[in-house]
Amino acid sequence: MGLARTYAIGLVGLDGHLIEVEAHIAPGLPGFTLIGLPDAVLYEARDRVRAAVINSGLKWPDRRMTVSLSPASLHKRGSSFDLALACAVLGADGAVPKSALADLVLIGELGLDGRVRSVPGVLPSVLAAVRAGMKRVVVPAPNRAEAELVPDASVADVRSLPELIALLSGEPFGEDAGPDLDHGIDEPASRGLASSQPSAELDYPPDLADVCGQADARKALEVSAAGGHHLFLQGPPGAGKTMLAERLPGILPALELEAALEVTSIHSVAGLLPPDRPLLTRPPFANPHHTASVVAIVGGGSSLLRPGAVSLAHHGVLFLDEAPEFRAGVLDGLRQPMESGEVVIARAQAVARFPARFQLVMAANPCPCGQGDSAESMCVCPSVVRRRYLARLSGPLLDRVDLRVTVDRPSRADLLELGAGEPSAAVAERVLQARERAAQRLGETPWRINAQLPGRELRGRFAPERGSLTSVEAAMSRGELSARGLARVLRVAWTLADLSGVDRPGPEQVGVAFALRAGRLPGLAA
Amino acid sequence: MAAKDTVGRWGEDVAARHLVAAGLVILERNWRCSAGEIDIIARDGRTLVFCEVKTRRSGGYGTPFEAVTMAKARRQRRLAAQWLEIAGLSVPDVRFDVVGVLCPRRGGPKIEHRRGVI
Numbered sequence: 001m002g003l004a005r006t007y008a009i010g011l012v013g014l015d016g017h018l019i020e021v022e023a024h025i026a027p028g029l030p031g032f033t034l035i036g037l038p039d040a041v042l043y044e045a046r047d048r049v050r051a052a053v054i055n056s057g058l059k060w061p062d063r064r065m066t067v068s069l070s071p072a073s074l075h076k077r078g079s080s081f082d083l084a085l086a087c088a089v090l091g092a093d094g095a096v097p098k099s100a101l102a103d104l105v106l107i108g109e110l111g112l113d114g115r116v117r118s119v120p121g122v123l124p125s126v127l128a129a130v131r132a133g134m135k136r137v138v139v140p141a142p143n144r145a146e147a148e149l150v151p152d153a154s155v156a157d158v159r160s161l162p163e164l165i166a167l168l169s170g171e172p173f174g175e176d177a178g179p180d181l182d183h184g185i186d187e188p189a190s191r192g193l194a195s196s197q198p199s200a201e202l203d204y205p206p207d208l209a210d211v212c213g214q215a216d217a218r219k220a221l222e223v224s225a226a227g228g229h230h231l232f233l234q235g236p237p238g239a240g241k242t243m244l245a246e247r248l249p250g251i252l253p254a255l256e257l258e259a260a261l262e263v264t265s266i267h268s269v270a271g272l273l274p275p276d277r278p279l280l281t282r283p284p285f286a287n288p289h290h291t292a293s294v295v296a297i298v299g300g301g302s303s304l305l306r307p308g309a310v311s312l313a314h315h316g317v318l319f320l321d322e323a324p325e326f327r328a329g330v331l332d333g334l335r336q337p338m339e340s341g342e343v344v345i346a347r348a349q350a351v352a353r354f355p356a357r358f359q360l361v362m363a364a365n366p367c368p369c370g371q372g373d374s375a376e377s378m379c380v381c382p383s384v385v386r387r388r389y390l391a392r393l394s395g396p397l398l399d400r401v402d403l404r405v406t407v408d409r410p411s412r413a414d415l416l417e418l419g420a421g422e423p424s425a426a427v428a429e430r431v432l433q434a435r436e437r438a439a440q441r442l443g444e445t446p447w448r449i450n451a452q453l454p455g456r457e458l459r460g461r462f463a464p465e466r467g468s469l470t471s472v473e474a475a476m477s478r479g480e481l482s483a484r485g486l487a488r489v490l491r492v493a494w495t496l497a498d499l500s501g502v503d504r505p506g507p508e509q510v511g512v513a514f515a516l517r518a519g520r521l522p523g524l525a526a
Numbered sequence: 527m528a529a530k531d532t533v534g535r536w537g538e539d540v541a542a543r544h545l546v547a548a549g550l551v552i553l554e555r556n557w558r559c560s561a562g563e564i565d566i567i568a569r570d571g572r573t574l575v576f577c578e579v580k581t582r583r584s585g586g587y588g589t590p591f592e593a594v595t596m597a598k599a600r601r602q603r604r605l606a607a608q609w610l611e612i613a614g615l616s617v618p619d620v621r622f623d624v625v626g627v628l629c630p631r632r633g634g635p636k637i638e639h640r641r642g643v644i
Contacts, residue, residue, distance in 0.1 A: 027640060027641075027643065028640065028642075028643040029591055029592075029594050029599065029624065029640070029643045029644065030589065030591050030592045062588075062589040062591050062592060064643075
């Protein structure tokens with residue numbers, strides 16, 4: 001009798017696949033068969049779609065209906081197929097013109113009353129649709145702004161199934177105003193998720209002016225922001241480690257468009273996109289609790305593959321407070337994404353790839369009692385306990401950390417000088433200038449920040465000034481520094497040079513970089 | 527006799543007349559055994575037809591055809607096998623039809639005959 005075809009998008013991680021939805025209505029007893037590896041939620045679409053069609057005042061065909069989702073071998077999940085299923089069935093029944101459906105991608109969940117509900121992952125879905133050559137996309141009205149971020153997409157938004165049918169039955173498709181990106185990207189964060197969310201843009205990002213004293217740590221934070229270097233803050237409780245870390249995103253430059261789209265896609269898939277802010281333009285900040293599982297950090301899940309904290313911190317900051325309290329497996333799970341900048345999650349049903357180019361900030365107390373070697377209080381931990389505590393951070397992980405700073409409790413003089421701290425805006429300006437210097441130098445290379453420089457280039461094109469390695473070479477011969485460590489020292493030296501406007505790092509920058517790496521700061525801030 | 531049975535009985539009469547008008551030869555009506563009942567058994571040319579009749583006064587509880595569930599369809603096949611065994615017939619072509627009868631309060635009944643649906 002009737003055959004109709006339309007399209008939907010199946011997401012595996014961040015990768016969208018174009019799914020052909022075909023509906024066939026045959027004579028026979030009423031029935032609705034859904035084939036093509038649907039999961040439980042998608043299988044329930046049969047009942048949602050039926051109720052939605054009837055409650056929209058349309059006739060539900062009382063024939064034998066078969067709806068096929070192809071490619072049939074790909075596992076499909078979620079409720080975003082509802083609209084495509086409903087339209088394919090109505091098209092096969094003749095209630096909607098088939099020609100209107102043939103080059104259309106439909107994304108959205110249906111309520112039983114025919115309302116169209118928003119779904120997660122609209123941005124990566126629309127990106128995939130356009131990449132597959134399907135430019136006409138229908139999305140739920142609340143997701144419109146997100147879908148319009150995709151260049152070349154002709155987006156129509158619908159609130160209900162009857163509205164969609166009216167649209168398909170003749171009214172012109174979309175207004176095609178074109179995305180207004182330049183306007184959105186420079187806007188400061190006006191509203192965001194609550195800070196309790198795993199990753200969010202804060203209403204009022206905390207300002208560095210709130211931090212009293214801590215000259216060394218502030219300097220390290222600036223270096224970390226300018227070069228994208230991983231940072232380790234160590235000190236007694238109440239010294240301000242968390243305060244400092246939370247202020248790192250505030251001094252990072254705003255995301256470029258491509259990075260913003262990536263970050264937004266990840267948050268969209270995780271369902272963490274604030275409804276009123278379709279494009280995330282500030283670097284994200286993820287601070288998972290130390291009881292987090294490997295899957296929560298790295299990403300995964302048994303059926304629905306979700307991005308983990310490392311991906312939610314993509315192009316931003318991953319902050320591990322009380323780092324030694326994290327499970328060893330969790331910490332070592334960070335090593336691979338830190339090297340490759342992405343996480344590949346393999347499960348029986350699918351393999352998902354999530355980008356995870358984050359900047360790691362770890363904070364730790366020197367020992368379980370927290371007092372450590374501070375001058376005014378005594379540590380009560382037995383020496384063996386103290387040694388074991390920081391040993392929980394494995395050597396290979398610490399080897400990847402470029403900057404180690406001891407944060408001491410601010411002195412009374414520091415505290416009395418309230419408000420004397422330099423505000424974030426001033427630091428951010430220097431960071432931006434240093435990053436611009438680096439970007440200019442790196443020119444047409446694929447790298448943008450110093451942390452990305454490969455070791456080979458640090459010995460060749462981007463070698464420091466001749467003779468500036470003497471101090472470091474001594475440390476290498478003493479076995480204090482590995483070859484990878486040397487490369488990391490040189491990257492930090494480049495960042496220091498960029499910050500102070502020097503064309504090429506000399507002995508001074510290399511020396512300071514090595515001191516920062518070894519956690520021995522000789523009055524760096526001076 | 528309950529009202530629903532009266533309606534059902536009336537629907538079966540309407541359906542039988544419809545089938546005869548369509549050229550089928552009724553062999554048996556309301557054949558019963560311990561497992562259930564076949565409403566109409568008929569011959570359509572060389573094909574033996576087992577027919578289930580569903581009657582509804584309105585569409586409020588769904589169409590007549592929706593009332594034929596998978597379980598009922600399976601029972602229909604089982605009953606047909608029993609009938610064939612008892613009748614000692616070996617028929618090359620067997621078909622299962624459903625006749626839906628809708629009798630609204632006003633106007634004549636609406637009859638729909640779906641062939642080979644089970």
